[in-house]
Amino acid sequence: MIWIIVGLALWAGGWSLNLWLARRPKSTATSLAVPVVFGLTLVVIWEALVRGLGISPVLLPPPSAIAVRFAASTDVLWEDFVQTVIKGALSGYVIGCLAAFGVALLADRFVFLRRGLLPVGNFVAALPIIGLAPIMVMWFGFDWQSKAAIVVVMVFFPMLVNTVEGLLAAQSMQRDLMRTYAAGYWTTLIKLGLPAAMPFIFNGLKIASTLALIGAIVAEFFGSPIRGMGFRISTSVGQLALDLVWAEILVAAMAGSAFYGAVALIERAVTFWHPSQRGRA
């Protein structure tokens, strides 16, 4: 009972703190502090409710238990991280994005190919490609190669569609200017086409970054060696070791945010000239 009261009190405290912060003039500090306070409040309520209502740790472990488990099993978590994120997701991401980029360049060069590929690519991008995972496991075996393969297929189409659209972004006036400079195809591509396409390409890279992690983890449900985040999650659920599952989720969330954040940082450095980036400096 005492836990519930503490939880409710902290909730009220966090909420009023946020109300007060939101009424302050907007600054970097407040816009950072408000979501942090909100998140901390959520975690505290979670802890208090689990303790107060006596929820079985088999159903929902309290955050403190997850933190303890996380600290105690860093070696296992690191092994799974390397297997799933570095070997599976990252290698597939790089291969898939490079392949899509190459095909997009071809599609930009040949109008016929673009007219054919763009509708097909748009269609395929909406399909549940994750369903190909069992087939990839069948083709490429249980190890990380099959995970990389499904990631390649998953990231390929969003990346292709975005890159092709980006390569169309240069205006005809700008193209004409390049022609008056007597610039060839490659010069035009490198000095005009690619820079103009960068915002679109980074949009594709961001979408692909979240897809890559999901693909690598889900593919492990269909068969994997005895390490990897998907493997650990599905076996730990079977053993009712939910604190380890949540620790893996924490790793996945941190890896996903770091991945997305890294792409966003590179985007800011590369497309500093774009209106969506300029306002923030």
Added chain:
Amino acid sequence: MKSVVPVLTVVGAILVIWYAAAVWLNAPWAYDVAARGDRVLSFAQLVADTWAQDKPKLPAPHQVMVELWQTVVEKNVTSKRSLVYHAWVTLSATLLGFGMGTVLGFALALGIVYNRVMDMSVMPWVIASQTIPILAIAPMIIVVLNAVGLSGLLPKAMISMYLSFFPIVVGMVKGLRSPDAMQLDQMRTWNASRAQEFFRLRLPSSMPYLFTSMKVAMAASLVGAIVGEMPTGAVAGLGARLLAGSYYGQTIQIWSALIMAAVLAALAVALIGVVQRVVLKRMGMA
């Protein structure tokens, strides 16, 4: 209409590559069988064999079509062997999850647009929530909800909801904020109440955004339902067909389930597209 020929060419090329890949991937098995039977395969025999195996590594398109025809048309719809039955199981979870996700997304967007605290505190967490690979923890959610007593449609629908509310929130926040300052000032000069401002200006101008987000949300919702069916022990649904097929090496069954999922996704998104065209036309926006 200009793009019909190129699209058909690309689709044709995909089919040709598919058939060629079927020969290439299934050839080792065909050679193996032939070697054990002390036969030598001619090229024509090899091709015929690779396109007609029972458990091929990659079934040829016509094998998948035959399987689709048999499981969709020739089986009774209520039979557990009918693909229509499994597709309906998946579709009902998808639609329920999509509905819940749309309502949740709409409510959150309303809060974010009209409440400054929510805008500052909720929005970053909505974005952060999507960096958690929910599909990865789908098995746990299903198992935990099962333990609480929720089973059947609802757990799957909740995974769909989690995936589909995000595009709706992002799209609707953008849409509800799309009226520019001039239009908002105009409403104020007419002494419009907040409700009037919402129903006559903000809501109508958010419609194009809503439909675009709904298409994305529907596709995401279907993926959620399919993955949500995998850990339930492969009882029913397209995800269960995928899992059962992968356990028993029934590649043709996997591919037909995949094609069915693709058809469902295409139909659902196309349906939203039709509604979008009709609504926007009635509103004079298209």
